[in-house]
Amino acid sequence: MESRVAPPARPVSESTVESAALRAEDVTIRYGDVTAVDRLSLTVGRGEFTALLGPSGCGKTTFLRAIAGLNQLSAGSIAIAGRPMADGRLHVPPERRPLNMVFQSYAIWPHLSVRANVGYGVRGQGIRGRELKDRVDETLAAVGLLHYADRYGTELSGGQQQRVAVARALATRPFLMLYDEPLSNLDAGLREQVREQIVDLHHRFDTTTIYVTHDQAEALSMADRVVLMNAGRIEQESDPRSLYHRPESEFAARFVGQINALPATVAEVGEDFTDVALLDQPGRTLRLRGSRRPRTPGAAGQAVVRPEYFEVTTGGDASDDTRNVFVGEVTRAAFIGSRIQCVVATGAVDLAVEVSGVREIRQGDRVSVRVDPARIIWIDEQPSEER
């Protein structure tokens, strides 16, 4: 990063009473028979970094493009900074919305210099001369490309081109920044670098950001809030930690991170605990604690345990095999540097277990794995017609 510069004035009047940056209500978008976005409602607060996360085809790009004005709504409404942008009758065109967008393809103009690329939209705002130069310099400095100002698009690497695309979008100081999988074409190292830069720019220019990705690490590491989408609807809307540690559905648990899902029924509800009986291991119960434990005897669901929730001790014989402790053999131990990803065969179930890479755990070891009752995630069985 180059020299730090003061953030500019906010582009949208502070006197606007509406506190939400974006308010989408019951948005539906259909393509023929396909309902890409299905009665989706979302409010994004000013200054928030929101990630729209979900599998391919879940409708995140379609929704983002509707916010930008590039897609028409079939039903519902969208307002930005309290101003209606789209509803049954209204459709404000993209160029009249207080936003800018960065796409997966860098889409910078190769025949123009970096400076001309970044200044393009600013000129469109009628800004010229010293102010234009200062704005472009300030934005290029923010993405660390000031000394590339006179190069042409073709003379830049992929990562640099994408940073120019980000600078070009930010140079107009949009109220709302939209990103559609902007890092997909970059290699892993660069992805991480540009990821950090985008978060930094979000704070520096005090924008509101909506960021589409199918990459959970990107969403969890960048966003204040993650909106997980599934089949055109919102599956869960949470801060990253809650989404990961407190998923509310099996879909959410599986999409974000790895899980062991153990089908069970509620056997006993105590004062501060619930015991559930595992269906695949007759006679074995798991104890759960915490506010989200189930409280209806007989209820069916899944006891979900993330691989790194297990505490692993080497050795262990059958007598250790008590409630919340499984004894088994390590049948796979994949050392990936910082972690070791193991499979522990416990007889009835194979558990995915992850330990720190400094541990001396190898294939063939006998281990006992224990899970803290407060860590176990309970997910009620969802009737299939619910969705």
Ligand SMILES: Nc1ncnc2c1ncn2[C@@H]1O[C@H](COP(=O)(O)OP(=O)(O)OP(=O)(O)O)[C@@H](O)[C@H]1O
């Ligand atoms: N222009 C279009 N015409 C017809 N169907 C479309 C069109 N654009 C998207 N769809 C369909 O709408 C659904 C949602 O697509 P969308 O691109 O929004 O998903 P996505 O979550 O962004 O996926 P990806 O990460 O693969 O881009 C999909 O079933 C897709 O096939």
